[in-house]
Amino acid sequence: MLSSIKGSLQKQGIRLTRQRQILLDLIDKSGQHLDAESLFQLAQEKDAKLNRVTVYRTLKLLKQEGLVDELDLMHYGGDQHYYETRMKQEHAHIICLRCGKVEEFFGEPLQKLRRQIEADFGFQILLARTEIGGYCSHCQVLRSREVEEVAAAPLKVKAKVRKAS
Amino acid sequence: MLSSIKGSLQKQGIRLTRQRQILLDLIDKSGQHLDAESLFQLAQEKDAKLNRVTVYRTLKLLKQEGLVDELDLMHYGGDQHYYETRMKQEHAHIICLRCGKVEEFFGEPLQKLRRQIEADFGFQILLARTEIGGYCSHCQVLRSREVEEVAAAPLKVKAKVRKAS
């Protein structure tokens, strides 16, 4: 997969610089859902001189070339974007708004949705993104416990909690 | 719908200030998919003193209360967020990356997706967002024409076009 990305780039006359090799390797290997800043931190471990701007420029390039997908993950962690190499199979991202865990869903409804939109609107789909936020099974329990505690607490504390959210 | 929003707010002890009434009216009436800046511009026509910060604070509040949904529309227009009152029916947003037109899709695959994710993961869904980018039927034609033109153009122009995207 990594080498196919590299191939795609070179075909367009895009240079495979040392910096890009580092970034490409990191995006490809190090699991999913990196944001620019994390990628930058990781890249610096391999090349302390590599600049944050280069990270942004590389991500922009890969996005334009359709080699990575950009996610927001429901802005769980803030307003930054997350990236993942474009996988064979379209999938939805499911984000727990309490613990931040991200799960992926590959199911037939996604393909059906895509086909139906193409048919209904005569639309040519280039990018698709489904993000779902809520509570994972584990956090549902913990969450209801928290809500009870807040309800039982004196008013001042209650106000504080609202503000903190 | 507007009055039900107002009711929801007052129930929580949230005050219905002049500024909020203006913003609520604008969000409810003026079609869909306003971003904070547009909303601010519109609001200023009704009250020149209304501050941009108040717009952000109001949107944040409505989002927290689950009364509006936040969209990105595939970052078509930049990194700002768009808002719409939460509708009875979940829907996907389909954005043409050439002309910016946004269409809405209400179809059974969306409900199916939701049910399946709840079942498969035991996940409690609070927010769901599906955004699809590509070319609308109208722009597909224009787009292929543009691509041909670029291919026919001399190299220097070609480079310029790539940069501009």
Add this chain to the structure above:
DNA sequence: GTTAGTGCAAACCTTTTGCAGCTCT
């Protein structure tokens, strides 16, 4: 040797925060 790509600093855009004063209930 060219042309694309990098680093650096500075700008940019959107959104948030601190605080004093105002206002809704």
Add this chain to the structure above:
DNA sequence: AGAGCTGCAAAAGGTTTGCACTAAC
């Protein structure tokens, strides 16, 4: 009266741009 809300100014966070220098092909 008093908490909640607003406006203003300033800061923050994430990302982009201009430019001179460097490196890939």
